[in-house]
Structure formats: C-alpha cells, structure tokens
Amino acid sequence: MALRRALSRLLVNSQRCSLISVSRAQGTSAPAAYAKVQFNWRDALDLEGLLTEEEIMIRDSFRTYCQEKLMPRILMANRNEHFHREILNEMGELGVLGPTIQGYGCAGTSYVAYGLIAREVERVDSGYRSVMSVQSSLVMHPINAYGTEAQKQKYLPKLARGEILGCFGLTEPNHGSDPGGMETKAKYNPSSRTYTISGAKTWITNSPYADICVVWAKCEDGRVRGFVLERGMNGLSTPKIEGKFSLRASATGMILMDEVEVPEENLLPHVSGLAGPFGCLNNARYGIAWGALGAAEFCFHAARQYTLDRIQFGVPLARNQLIQKKMADMLTEITIGLQSCLQLGRLIDQKKYNPEMISMLKRNSCGKALDIARQARDMLGGNGIADEYHIIRHVLNLEAVNTYEGTHDIHALILGRAITGLQSFTVGK
C-alpha cells in the first residue's frame, strides 16, 4: 500500500513538479532512514548541488539577461542576418567578456563560471556565443597570455567593456584543419622596425566589424607568430562572407592583407609556433563544450513542451513511445555531458588539465548536441522548419559549431594519437 501510494505520487507529480523535492519516506517501520528524492528531468544528476553559491549567482544573473535581452532579438537577427554589435557593450557592462582574466577590468572568475556563461548564451543562439567566445578566448586571451604589458593595457580594458571588437585570424582558404601549412607571411623590415604581412584568412567570426585582428602568420624563420592588426592599416580589408546558412546572427568574413605594415610593437612576443593559436583554441573549445549543451537543452525542452501540447489521434505526441525514447536519449546525453564539462572546468581551475581532455568534450558536446537538435526538429514535424520555433536555427548553427574549432573527425584523431601514440593526420610516418 505504501509503495503504491509513493508510486502514484511520483506519476502524478512528475507532470506538475519539475524540481527536486525531498520528502519523508512512506515507511511504516523504522523512522525514515533515507529521504525520497524526486527525479528532476531539468537537472537529473543535480549539477546545481556541485556549483558554488557564486557560480549559481553568476549563472542566474546572466541567464536572466540572456532570456530577457537576447532571446527577443534573435528571431529577426537570424532571419535578416543582422549582427547586433550592441550586445558586446551589454555583455561588457555585465563583465562577462574575458571573465577568467585577472585584472584589466576583467572579473577574474573560474573556468566553471565561464562555462556556465557560455551555456546560457548558446541556449539563445550559437552565433551570439561565437561572438563572445572569439572576444574572450581568441582575442583577449592571446593578448593576456602572450602580449606585452603595454599591449594588455592598451587593448584589454576596451575589449572587456565591448568598446572594441576583435577577431582571430588563423584559418585560410586552403588551410583549415592544417593551420601549420598556412601561406600568410610576415616579413621583418629592420629599417622601419615593422613587419609586412600578406595573405588571406577566411571564416573569421566578427571580422567585418572588428576593430582589431589577432592574425597568425609565418615568419621568415618558419615559425608562426601572432600580430595585432588594427582597422585603418593600409592594405587591410575584411569583406563579409555572403550566403551563410549558419550562425547568421554573427558576422563572418575574411581578413585580406595586402602588404600590411605592422609596427613591431604589435607582435605578440611571448609565444611562437602553433602552441600560440592552439592555446587560444583550447580556451575557446572548453567554452564550446558547455555552450553546445546549452543549445541542446533548449531543443530538448522545446521539443518536450511541443509534444506535450500537440494533440494527434486524440492524445499528446508525448504519449508515444518513439517520442519518449528520443527524449530519454536527449536527457541522458545532456546530463552526462554537463557532468563531464563540470569536472573539466574544475580540473582547469586546478591547472590539472591537458588539451586532449578539452578535445574529447568539445567533440562529444557538439556531436551530441547536433544530433539532439536534429531529433528535436523532427519531433516538431512541419513546425520544426519554421524559425519561430527556433529549433531549426539551432540545427543549422550546430553544423558550424560541430565543424569549427576542430572538426568532429579532427578531434577524433587528436584522441587517437593520445590513445595509441601513433599520429594519423598525415600519410607519412
């Protein structure tokens, strides 16, 4: 009897109650030796309980901003391919740009907080999160990690406030997965103490509107180095890439450099070789691992609500087994993915991480999120292709997210090399 009462309560409450509640067990024998914990599909393994009070406050404050200020804009921004430059200033005011950097007007918070921030933005749109990731991990981070004190003072506070926008130039038309083969060259001129940089970069988030570009070029000694180029320099242009069906709310373009003269003070001196750009990419990939799951969560929750509301053959779609199986898979992957991201964040904060960990989770989160978004789109039927229901936008966005910052397959090779000790990137030995 007690068991049946408990069971019926679980079934009744699972529809209305979407939060964990702790209540005394129905046992009649000994006084309750354990408290019954109700399953919470929004947070199945109690990620909340593993966060600090500060992280919860940061997440809650930023989630409110994203839902109140970003969500209302995204439908039209995506439909009309309009980039809201203002969001950088708004995020700057909230202090979420370059959040892990100490000093220079940055918050100096944990990597877990950075991940939570990325998840909230991407819950709205991956394009917005890309803009934020580029600014924080691909522009502010290299200046902070590899730049001189003068460069940090000059650029970081303005980047943190969103006053200036940056972009990261590594990928080239002929060199995506193999950045080492880049053709952009930097030639030093001892007489004028400048570098002359020529080449083309493509698929650069923010470039059409960027005030500065952190460009990676091969120097005469064959080593790759980073340079800060500023808009207005002769020979520098940033045309927009048209016809994009992904990340439409963020502006993507090229960086074309025709013998751009860059003063030597703009070289990032404290790194050379591919370790430079890879350090930045790892920083960004970590944020993406969290972010992609935010997008997946939106799709899961939206599909759940839709299938509960839509009645076909006299019952909600959610009554069907095929629908429930899909949701069970979504719930599982998101829950497990988030737990792994939290552990990774904690390891990074303790400085006990390595790049392969980040590769593993970026790959997992993006691959699973793309699959979840596609399934969710299918569950919405015809309505699933309308941007008003938002899911199709996530489906299209996640195609890019799965590809950039290291494709799904490339990360597999990174892991394969770590597992076997044998590289399989090139045909040679």
Add this chain to the structure above:
Amino acid sequence: MLPLRFRRVTMSARVLVGVKRVIDYAVKIRVKPDRTGVVTDGVKHSMNPFCEIAVEEAVKLKEKKLVKEVVAVSCGPQQVQETIRTALAMGADRGIHVEVSGKDYETLGPLQVSKIFAALAKKEQADLIILGKQAIDDDCNQTGQMTAALLDWPQGTFASEVTLEADKLKVVREIDGGLETIKIKLPAVVTADLRLNTPRYATLPNIMKAKKKKIVNVKPADLGVDVSSRLEVLKVDEPPQRQSGVKVETVHDLVEKLKEAGRI
C-alpha cells in the same frame, strides 16, 4: 543625542533595505497535502521582485552620492543569506541576517518584521528605510506602513519616483486615482512600486566582490523583539478549479441566467 527625527541628513546618510526570500514568481505553487501551507522544500526561491526594485533605488542613491551606505536586511533561516548576497551583488555595502527559523519562521509576518526593522533602524541609526511595497507570497502590503508607525516616521508608499531634496524626500505615489506627490521629512520609510526603476543585472565583478562584503547575524531577542505570532493559519487550499462555462443562445437567456445566479 538628538532624537532621530531632528537629525539633519547629511551625505553620511544610511539606508536600510529589506529583502525577502520568496518562492520564485515563475514556479507553479503546490499546496502541501496536509493543507497547512505550500510546498517550499526544494522549490526555487529568489528575491521578492519589489525588494529588487527597493535595492536598486538605494544603490542608485548611493551612486548619486546622496547616501553613504546601503545595508541589506533579511529575516529568516540560513538560506536568506543567498538573498542578502544578491543585494550585495547589486551594490549594497553590507548585510544583516536576522535569524528566524522553524515554527517562528513559518508564522513570521509583517508585524514582527516591522518591529525588527524599527529596532534595527534605531540601532543602525538609519535615515531611510526602503522596502518593496508587498511580497509576492503573502501580498500583505503592511510591513512598510507598520514600520513607519512604530518609528513614528513619515511614509511614502507605492513610490514610483523618489527625489532627495536636502533633508526632505519628494515621493510620487501611484494611487487608484492617478499619481500623488508628497514631500516628507527624513528619516522616513519608502515602499517601492513596480515603476520606480528597472533593477540592474548583477555584474560578474560585483557578484565576486559581494563575497568579501560582511553579513552580520543577529537574533530577534538581541533586538528586544518577540517574534511569536498572534495569527493562526487554519488551512490553505488551492483556488477552486475553474468550471467550464455555459453557452447561451440569446441575450434574453443571458440575462435570465445572470438573474438565476443572483449576479443581477
């Protein structure tokens, strides 16, 4: 030491802001099976929206350098410290946690809270108390008024605009007939209405600074306040289920039905 009401308010003014921890507005409320109250265990709580507006107003006054210090106060068990921290993250300088727990907390109401605030106002030598006009859980709309009465301070309730002019406060109040403007002398009690301001999002740097700000614990007994309640909750029920309506054919039928139901 001059009585509070005769003290001239200078730039060293201190503001007390009350913040209440309530069930989040977005949560679907459920009545407990024993009908003694609503389910609060494990349910999402946050700062009462009108208290957020009160904190925002106080912090704005500080930013304009019209007041020197903003003190956030909350009454309740350990968890209310989260609410105080949120106020600190919005810009309050320090917090006071008045510990009330268990049965006392379940029966805590405006009368006891206003006694606590009156005592704290004297102890902290506050010049201004800003509260939300009401809490979204009990909708009492009494604490501000009672606090002013206990202190014999003027009150500006349902404030949609507050301007500090020397030692007087100009308050525009939202009333049924429209807007009423009054001028009251400090020290005073103000309660915040919806349109007073738009609360800021707590920024990351401020959330992190909030960790270092102090929250002091006091007990009602230390303030000489008895928190026992003179009210007893007999039962709590859900609102009656909405019944389906009836369609009528003509206006004549409509009038007949309304008469039947005793409505006209």
